[in-house]
Amino acid sequence: MSKLDLEENEATMSSLKPEKVAEMYDATGELGLYLIFDNQLHFGYWDKNNPNASLSEAADRLTQIMIDKSEIRPGERFCDLGCGVGIPAIQIAKAKECFVDGITISKYQYDRARELAEEAAMSDRVRFIQSNALAIPCDDATYDGGWFLETIYHMGHREALREASRILKPGATLLIADFITGPNTAEEFKTFAKEQLHSDHLPKEDYPGLLDEAGFDLIEIDDVTESMMPFMVPKVKAGFKQYETEILQYVQREAIDGWLQVFESVCENLGYILVKAKKRVRS
Ligand SMILES: C[S@@+](CC[C@H](N)C(=O)[O-])C[C@H]1O[C@@H](n2cnc3c(N)ncnc32)[C@H](O)[C@@H]1O
Structure with missing residues (x-):
């Protein structure tokens, strides 16, 4: 590799650190979030079909x-x-009768996921691997489908799509649920997200080029911001209130207030999209 290639490579490499992400999800403070989301660690989706859904019901709806x-x-x-x-992972395995490998960088999540699969009597069809999703221990073209369900912003979009392209078979469908930046995104928030939440967010306009570069054909991008972001903060507040006694066994009240502020700034600064793409048959 020439010096120029090396510099270009370094310039496009993400500065996100998988070990920091693992630390964040392993931390005890996260336990409150597992409770209020009922173990579905992503934002909820509300529309006229479920206007009064709780946070965990709306997170389930997104799944x-x-x-x-x-x-x-x-x-x-x-x-x-x-x-x-x-x-x-357990839900898609049940709904579609497929085999699922779930990848997480967090030891806590890996152990808990195995327990939950066991409890659901799904261990024969759902397997978990504690690994960096940028270097998955499997052969090329192993999988018939996959998704990044609110995760790619921790990994670096370019690198994560490259690895997804490696592990998926030609013609496989890739789904992505992701936060996006927009006109309301403050520079200060982007810095906070990078440094404190180990997250890097992009505008939706970047997706077609990134997917193309990684060898995917874009099928659709749905902007679902309005069905998600305006609802989250009141629902998160209600969730924390409902489980306050349990959560206060693990963390101080200031930690709850801190998490509420995080949700407020995420909802003020970011939108949300659902992306569907297919691994190109011939690149
Ligand atoms: C917001 S949570 C979403 C979890 C899950 N998709 C869900 O919806 O319940 C983000 C997830 O991404 C995982 N993650 C982030 N960076 C990762 C990496 N480099 N390799 C593997 N997993 C990673 C975290 O361990 C965590 O499980």
């Missing part, structure tokens, strides 16, 4: 929307790239 978009068939192999404690 269902993603499952409905997936084209995975019975017996095929699906990869959950950033699986949390494994509830979405």
Whole structure:
């Protein structure tokens, strides 16, 4: 590799550190979030069909929307790239009768995901791997489908899409649920997100080029900001209130206030999209 190639490579490499992400999800302070989200660690989706849904019901709805978009068939192999404690992986395995490998960088999540799969009697079809999703221990073209369900912003979009392209079979569907920047995104928030939340966010306009470069054909981008962001803060407040006694066993009240501020600034600064793409058959 020439010096120029090396410099270009370094310039496009993400500055996100997987070990910092792992530390964040392993931290005890996160336990409150596992409780209020009922183990689905992503934002909720509300519309006229579920206007009064709780946070965990709306998070479940988002998983269902993603499952409905997936084209995975019975017996095929699906990869959950950033699986949390494994509830979405278990749900898609049940709904689609497929085999799922869930990848997480967090030891806490890996252990808990295995327990939850055992409790759901799904360990024969859902397997978990504690690994960096940028270097998955599997052969090229192993999977028939996959998703990044609110995870790619921790990994670096370019690198994560490159690895997804490596592990997916030609023609496989890739789904992505991701936060996006927009006109309301403050520079100060972007710095905070990078330094404190180990997250890097992009505008939706970057997606077609990134997908193309990684060898995917874009099928659709749904901007679902209005069904998600305006609802989150009141629902998170209600969730913290409901589980206050339990959460205060693990963390101080200031930690709850801190997390509420995080949700407020995420909702003020970011939008949300659902992306569907297919691994190109010939690149
Ligand atoms: C917001 S949580 C979403 C979890 C899950 N998709 C869900 O919806 O419940 C982000 C997830 O991404 C995972 N993650 C982030 N960076 C990762 C990396 N480099 N390799 C593997 N997993 C990663 C975290 O471990 C965590 O499970």
